[in-house]
Amino acid sequence: MKARSRLYRIEGIVLSRRDQGEADRVVRMLTADGIVDLLAKGIRKPHSRKAGHLELFSRSQVLASRVKNSWDILSQAEALTVRRRLQEDFERATYARYIAELIIRFFEGETDVQLYNFVDQVFAHLEEVAEPMRFVRWVEPRLLTLAGFRPTWDMCVGEREDALCEAELHPQPSDRRPYGIDPAHGGALCPNCFKAHREMRAVQQLSPSALSWLQAFQRREYEDVRQYDFPSQTAVELSHVMEHYIVYHLEWRPSILTLMQELGRRE
Ligand SMILES: [Zn+2]
Known part of the structure; x- marks a missing residue:
């Protein structure tokens, strides 16, 4: 036949x-x-x-x-x-x-x-680009958005006493208390909600610097974000934060992440 x-x-x-x-x-x-x-x-x-x-x-x-x-x-x-x-x-x-x-798994x-x-x-x-890792951090929220997992970094996604918190998030270097990341609710937590939910499985701590960079990567064009000094400590934190966020939604860990974490440590 x-x-x-x-x-x-x-x-x-x-x-x-x-x-x-x-x-x-x-x-x-x-x-x-x-x-x-x-x-x-x-x-x-x-x-x-x-x-x-x-x-x-x-x-x-x-x-x-x-x-x-x-x-x-x-x-x-x-x-x-x-x-x-x-x-x-x-x-x-x-x-x-x-x-x-990411494209193969998300789409x-x-x-x-x-x-x-x-x-x-x-x-x-x-x-x-001069700094591929920084560029990848800019790409991630756009891919997540196209895949229907747009993260919310501007507003707290937490819930306390059965009400949505929705506090606007304006992280400052002087902030004493950490913020949080909650992939299950799709974004960041204010310090109060982080404190209330820190025992939850997917919730992790987020520094004010990391949160303000997440906001910048999402809001601004790459031409703009590439001009600022990107502290290496924040870069390392963000690579873990994005890994946590993405792996949660993919329910699968891309094997290439191990290699990327090594690259991140070398930079
Ligand atoms: Zn909150």
Whole structure:
């Protein structure tokens, strides 16, 4: 019986790849209309014409054919943009892999043009920015928002005595009492709510400096936040805070986080 096949052309960004069989590879691509897995046959053979067009994080135009009950087969690929630095620079490659993992886990099949264009710009900037880790902190709240998990950092998400607190949060360096983070309620806690809820499983302490940086990353353009001195202590705290927040919502810990924490300690 002949498999029904139909040719189609799509543009996508390569999020991950894994080897299949002896010479093939399954390429996972983000498109404006979903995340697709395509089988690139013979791509690991020397002189494969497809190989250079399907590098990680590159944006490519591909021709594929639908296959019933299997991966669609990718027959041609043409790279539109190759992100060389995201392959060759270890630190940038690590952050790019992290962003790709978040996209795969958070969006699965539900993507759109807005997400697609955003991810394309994120990978473009990740090649250029002076401080990739700081840039990733700016990217995270935007991805969370697109995924429907927009964190609330401006207002307390706590509840006390059966009423929502909703206190406006204006962290100051002179604040004596810590704030909190509560991923279950989707944001930050004022010092009073943190004190009341600190025994709860997902609640963690948050310094005033970390909270004001979370607010800045969410509200401001990257051009703006990159100009301020980003204390290394706050950077380390934020990498743990965002890991906690994201892992809570994904219910899964991206393996790349271990490597990122190591990078964070080295910086
Ligand atoms: Zn509160």
